[in-house]
Amino acid sequence: xxxxxxxxxxxxxxxxxxxxxxxxxxxxxxxxxxxxxxxxxxxxxxxxxxxxxxxxxxxxxxxxxxxxxxxxxxxxxxxxxxxxxxxxxxxxxxxx
Amino acid sequence: xxxxxxxxxxxxxxxxxxxxxxxxxxxxxxxxxxxxxxxxxxxxxxxxxxxxxxxxxxxxxxxxxxxxxxxxxxxxxxxxxxxxxxxxxxxxxxxxxxxxxxxxxxxxxxxxxxxxxxxxxxxxxxxxxxxxxxxxxxxxxxxxxxxxxxxxxxxxxxxxxxxxxxxxxxxxxxxxxxxxxxxxxxxxxxxxxxxxxxxxxxxxxxxxxxxxxxxxxxxxxxxxxxxxxxxxxxxxxxxxxxxxxxxxxxxxxxxxxxxxxxxxxxxxxxxxxxxxxxxxxxxxxxxxxxxxxxxxxxxxxxxxxxxxxxxxxxxxxxxxxxxxxxxxxxxxxxxxxxxxxxxxxxxxxxxxxxxxxxxxxxxxxxxxxxxxxxxxxxxxxxxxxxxxxxxxxxxxxxxxxxxxxxxxxxxxxxxxxxxxxxxxxxxxxxxxxxxxxxxxxxxxxxxxxxxxxxxxxxxxxxxxxxxxxxxxxxxxxxxxxxxxx
Numbered sequence: 007x008x009x010x011x012x013x014x015x016x017x018x019x020x021x022x023x024x025x026x027x028x029x030x031x032x033x034x035x036x037x038x039x040x041x042x043x044x045x046x047x048x049x050x051x052x053x054x055x056x057x058x059x060x061x062x063x064x065x066x067x068x069x070x071x072x073x074x075x076x077x078x079x080x081x082x083x084x085x086x087x088x089x090x091x092x093x094x095x096x097x098x099x100x101x102x
Numbered sequence: 103x104x105x106x107x108x109x110x111x112x113x114x115x116x117x118x119x120x121x122x123x124x125x126x127x128x129x130x131x132x133x134x135x136x137x138x139x140x141x142x143x144x145x146x147x148x149x150x151x152x153x154x155x156x157x158x159x160x161x162x163x164x165x166x167x168x169x170x171x172x173x174x175x176x177x178x179x180x181x182x183x184x185x186x187x188x189x190x191x192x193x194x195x196x197x198x199x200x201x202x203x204x205x206x207x208x209x210x211x212x213x214x215x216x217x218x219x220x221x222x223x224x225x226x227x228x229x230x231x232x233x234x235x236x237x238x239x240x241x242x243x244x245x246x247x248x249x250x251x252x253x254x255x256x257x258x259x260x261x262x263x264x265x266x267x268x269x270x271x272x273x274x275x276x277x278x279x280x281x282x283x284x285x286x287x288x289x290x291x292x293x294x295x296x297x298x299x300x301x302x303x304x305x306x307x308x309x310x311x312x313x314x315x316x317x318x319x320x321x322x323x324x325x326x327x328x329x330x331x332x333x334x335x336x337x338x339x340x341x342x343x344x345x346x347x348x349x350x351x352x353x354x355x356x357x358x359x360x361x362x363x364x365x366x367x368x369x370x371x372x373x374x375x376x377x378x379x380x381x382x383x384x385x386x387x388x389x390x391x392x393x394x395x396x397x398x399x400x401x402x403x404x405x406x407x408x409x410x411x412x413x414x415x416x417x418x419x420x421x422x423x424x425x426x427x428x429x430x431x432x433x434x435x436x437x438x439x440x441x442x443x444x445x446x447x448x449x450x451x452x453x454x455x456x457x458x459x460x461x462x463x464x465x466x467x468x469x470x471x472x473x474x475x476x477x478x479x480x481x482x483x484x485x486x487x488x489x490x491x492x493x494x495x496x497x498x499x500x501x502x503x504x505x506x507x508x509x510x511x512x513x514x515x516x517x518x519x520x521x522x523x524x525x526x527x528x529x530x531x532x533x534x535x536x537x538x539x540x541x542x543x544x545x546x547x548x549x550x551x552x553x554x555x556x557x558x559x560x561x562x563x564x565x566x567x568x569x570x571x572x573x574x575x576x577x578x579x580x581x582x583x584x585x586x587x
Contacts, residue, residue, distance in 0.1 A: 015461065022419060022464040023426070024457055025445035034461060037519055041462055044520055045408040048478050051485065058480030059487060061310060062536025063297050063561070068339040082203045086430035095429055100440050
């Protein structure tokens with residue numbers, strides 16, 4: 007069984023921008039460990055000569071004409087923003 | 103008798119004969135919702151005022167030419183499908199107050215077809231789950247037994263149709279999320295071919311697998327609803343430039359000479375005996391109608407669940423990065439800086455299953471593990487797709503059960519992710535291969551819960567899937583069974 011440590015869980019949580027408690031890290035370590043172990047059954051298959059599938063249909067580079075369209079009105083766009091000021095989305099301090 | 107015992111063609115006949123009005127249809131929906139939805143809990147948001155206003159304006163169009171094909175029909179919409187001006191949450195706290203400023207393409211198409219959106223339907227948060235227990239807001243019940251789950255993630259969409267609250271609904275299916283709840287609730291649910299229906303305005307879970315599809319009480323209505331929403335969309339570069347045929351004309355009842363493949367892996371030990379028995383009986387019906395049945399093998403289907411969880415979680419970890427508390431949605435308070443704001447917002451806004459999958463996906467995509475997990479899963483996906491390609495060289499459809507068992511008790515599997523995931527073992531390969539699949543009612547279990555028959559077709563051949571489903575439906579009376587509520 008692949009063991010996932012709580013430190014690995016905390017690292018992954020940081021990468022995914024999720025704050026996590028010690029208790030949660032332990033719970034997720036167990037659960038992710040068993041899911042990863044389950045997923046490792048794929049190693050039974052020799053895939054050395056198999057192309058990966060990223061897309062099931064044979065489509066490539068679907069482009070539209072490079073023409074600008076009408077944007078959304080600013081008031082509408084800001085309607086769902088948790089905080090905004092002077093027509094702009096407001097966030098906490100980025101630089102100290 | 104409820105008006106919704108009539109199929110679409112009959113309801114429109116009643117409208118034209120002036121025996122009913124469009125308002126009657128809309129009121130029928132809200133009346134039924136007020137009678138049963140405190141128990142079923144299928145709906146998250148209702149849109150009654152606007153629906154009644156639209157009904158009035160449609161009624162005045164009744165004698166005019168150019169009515170839409172879903173004229174006057176009440177439709178429920180899964181809550182991960184964006185509807186302008188109508189709260190859309192994906193059943194997540196992080197989108198609890200989200201008021202969309204644009205319409206999904208399918209919502210536009212419903213409106214253009216003169217359908218009436220009744221409200222938004224409950225689901226597993228971000229469509230991650232198989233029981234609708236992962237909704238932040240409510241636990242939808244199976245109308246056949248209120249102690250069991252409706253399936254998921256489109257549990258609200260299937261339960262609402264089964265309970266007679268709406269005759270039509272839209273769901274989405276990433277690994278079985280339309281077909282499994284349709285099976286559990288005894289209704290008809292189709293996952294179209296990947297690319298058949300635009301995903302524009304579908305809140306993305308796993309972009310290479312997600313498809314929107316119709317849930318109805320009978321196959322004919324299902325074909326009408328797909329007809330209305332299918333087709334190329336310039337706003338979705340993965341929607342396919344493939345002609346949409348007239349699905350209704352495929353419903354001939356004639357399946358003489360049709361070649362059916364039954365994968366032995368779909369009739370094996372992991373599938374309960376009564377489910378297998380119901381499929382054997384269905385196959386007899388189809389043979390009686392002139393189809394031939396052969397046993398085949400989908401040798402890689404057993405790797406479907408593992409492949410699916412690696413790929414869908416990886417895609418989800420990227421797709422859900424946009425929920426950061428900045429431009430829309432929930433924002434945590436008392437954050438010290440920007441990173442802290444992201445972390446607190448996401449930790450407070452997402453439920454456990456969503457976090458689990460984001461972390462699994464982040465892990466599978468992270469440096470050093472990418473080839474071992476993500477790329478490996480993409481390669482196995484190729485093998486699973488090739489299994490189907492080979493069978494479809496010789497056969498018209500693949501038939502088997504939709505799920506290994508009927509519905510299960512609320513709370514029974516929710517704490518055990520792997521057991522819950524195993525529920526989708528028969529539906530997942532269909533998404534991985536991108537082919538269409540339908541679940542149609544196939545009778546009841548010994549405990550009185552619905553069982554589903556799954557019919558899988560070639561890419562873009564929904565017509566044959568519908569033809570077989572319709573022939574089966576017309577030869578049986580499973581689809582006429584109703585839960586007592």
